[in-house]
Amino acid sequence: MSELRATVEHVFRQESGKIIAGLIRVSRSFDLAEEAMQDAFTAAVAHWQLKGVPDNPAAWITATARRKLIDYARRERTRRKNEDALLYVGELRCEDADQDMSLPLEDDRLRLMFTCCHPALNEEAQVALTLRTLGGLTTEEIARAFMVPEATLAQRLTRAKRKIQQARIPYEVPAAERLTERLAAVQKVLYLIFNEGYLASSGDGLVRRELCTEAIRLARVLTELMSGNAENIGLLALMLLHDSRKEARCSVDGQLVLLEEQDRTRWNRGQIAEGLVLVECALRRGEVGPYQIQAAIAAVHAEARTAGETDWKQIAALYGVLAEIQPSPVVALNHAVAVAMGEGMERGLKLVDRLGAEGELDSYYLFHAARADLLRRMGRNAEAAESYRKARVLTDNAVECGYLDRRIADIEG
Amino acid sequence: MMLIYSREDEGASEEELRGVATAHRALMDETKSKGIFLAADPLEPTVTATTVRVDRGRVMITDGPFAETKEQLAGYYILDCENLDDALSWAARIPTGCQGGVGCIEVRPIREMSRTAHS
Numbered sequence: 001m002s003e004l005r006a007t008v009e010h011v012f013r014q015e016s017g018k019i020i021a022g023l024i025r026v027s028r029s030f031d032l033a034e035e036a037m038q039d040a041f042t043a044a045v046a047h048w049q050l051k052g053v054p055d056n057p058a059a060w061i062t063a064t065a066r067r068k069l070i071d072y073a074r075r076e077r078t079r080r081k082n083e084d085a086l087l088y089v090g091e092l093r094c095e096d097a098d099q100d101m102s103l104p105l106e107d108d109r110l111r112l113m114f115t116c117c118h119p120a121l122n123e124e125a126q127v128a129l130t131l132r133t134l135g136g137l138t139t140e141e142i143a144r145a146f147m148v149p150e151a152t153l154a155q156r157l158t159r160a161k162r163k164i165q166q167a168r169i170p171y172e173v174p175a176a177e178r179l180t181e182r183l184a185a186v187q188k189v190l191y192l193i194f195n196e197g198y199l200a201s202s203g204d205g206l207v208r209r210e211l212c213t214e215a216i217r218l219a220r221v222l223t224e225l226m227s228g229n230a231e232n233i234g235l236l237a238l239m240l241l242h243d244s245r246k247e248a249r250c251s252v253d254g255q256l257v258l259l260e261e262q263d264r265t266r267w268n269r270g271q272i273a274e275g276l277v278l279v280e281c282a283l284r285r286g287e288v289g290p291y292q293i294q295a296a297i298a299a300v301h302a303e304a305r306t307a308g309e310t311d312w313k314q315i316a317a318l319y320g321v322l323a324e325i326q327p328s329p330v331v332a333l334n335h336a337v338a339v340a341m342g343e344g345m346e347r348g349l350k351l352v353d354r355l356g357a358e359g360e361l362d363s364y365y366l367f368h369a370a371r372a373d374l375l376r377r378m379g380r381n382a383e384a385a386e387s388y389r390k391a392r393v394l395t396d397n398a399v400e401c402g403y404l405d406r407r408i409a410d411i412e413g
Numbered sequence: 414m415m416l417i418y419s420r421e422d423e424g425a426s427e428e429e430l431r432g433v434a435t436a437h438r439a440l441m442d443e444t445k446s447k448g449i450f451l452a453a454d455p456l457e458p459t460v461t462a463t464t465v466r467v468d469r470g471r472v473m474i475t476d477g478p479f480a481e482t483k484e485q486l487a488g489y490y491i492l493d494c495e496n497l498d499d500a501l502s503w504a505a506r507i508p509t510g511c512q513g514g515v516g517c518i519e520v521r522p523i524r525e526m527s528r529t530a531h532s
Contacts, residue, residue, distance in 0.1 A: 174498065
């Protein structure tokens with residue numbers, strides 16, 4: 001029984017996004033599709049126990065869920081027998097489509113991605129809906145990962161689904177003239193999911209790990225479905241290269257280990273190898289974009305066997321490119337730090353202070369932490385401690401606080 | 414339904430306002446020729462507005478628009494659109510300078526009356 005349960009769970013994780021994407025196309029309803037799929041999985045547990053697991057479990061689930069949809073339509077029709085005929089239009093389509101729906105279409109997941117990440121939905125809703133439908137995460141899991149009450153998240157999902165239905169957000173891959181902009185929204189949602197899993201160090205570790213895995217899986221799907229897009233490849237590469245360091249960036253007692261101090265033998269070589277190939281492949285297309293540049297930066301780090309071997313000049317040059325195509329104070333700060341590491345602390349600090357004078361970064365803890373690091377490397381300990389303290393006030397993340405406290409303690413030893 | 418919210422700017426020149434009106438006429442002609450035009454009208458400025466609110470059976474009437482915002486409802490279009498993307502494309506083409514200043518468009522589906530009457 002437990003073996004069967006594991007099989008069902010595996011099918012769910014691997015195939016539910018694909019299955020539900022097809023069911024939504026046919027039923028034109030997120031809710032009906034979800035209900036039908038859940039019923040089909042419940043039926044699978046009972047049925048497979050008696051008759052064994054079918055050769056193609058996903059096809060079995062799809063066929064069963066489709067029959068459920070037809071049942072719902074009939075049930076609904078009986079219930080509303082004497083009501084407005086217009087009401088049945090949506091349900092009738094269910095049966096009409098029965099003929100042509102053998103298996104989900106490849107494009108269904110792409111349609112679903114664009115619908116879940118439609119700019120008419122707010123960003124939180126986009127993320128939640130993507131994880132719920134394409135990722136097959138439960139409402140409870142998503143709530144736990146984002147540290148919001150389950151009821152809040154459930155409401156967020158309900159509202160989003162209602163808006164899709166009522167405002168008629170289309171279930172389609174956008175037309176060419178909107179594609180670039182809308183694809184950027186999809187990429188951003190996947191990146192947000194990854195970062196939520198990667199950066200935030202509080203909350204339930206396991207669920208957070210799951211977010212990274214899910215983001216990578218979805219980025220892979222996106223890359224497969226729209227293989228011609230260099231930024232899709234860049235995004236996948238970026239995620240893989242960051243994720244490759246996950247074992248090394250946290251010490252056994254849960255403290256943050258900086259890139260410079262990480263045990264590089266613990267980096268995931270498989271992920272690095274794949275990431276490097278993807279970066280190359282994306283850049284060769286000659287359509288440079290922010291994800292590719294960030295992936296290229298991660299690649300330079302990945303290629304250095306020790307922190308000392310890092311090619312900071314190349315990293316500084318890449319941040320220079322990034323600052324041109326996607327200017328932001330944070331990118332400028334990273335550029336300044338790379339310059340400090342590659343061309344000398346004095347020059348870097350000058351750039352950092354020039355940024356600081358603009359005032360925008362004053363409430364950003366990483367600005368003060370980065371400035372403090374440069375000062376520490378220059379041996380200007382009193383000033384470094386002061387900057388670490390400024391950073392300390394600006395974050396309440398336990399891991400970051402721990403890191404800053406250690407730095408201050410080291411200096412003042 | 415596309416609600417036009419516009420900043421009321423009395424300083425706008427005749428010429429600017431004429432330009433906005435011409436652009437509206439062109440858009441109405443285009444949507445009519447596509448068979449999706451249902452209605453469109455401009456509204457008089459908010460100095461002419463009166464708000465009616467019924468609170469527990471008591472009718473309260475106040476001068477001016479309900480919300481104290483910078484952008485005011487200036488007009489509307491009702492177009493028969495296939496889906497939200499279609500509607501957003503049209504909305505992006507509606508001039509918002511109707512009351513002189515710049516503005517924005519709020520897109521909302523019209524609720525089908527047959528649906529509400531029966532459910």
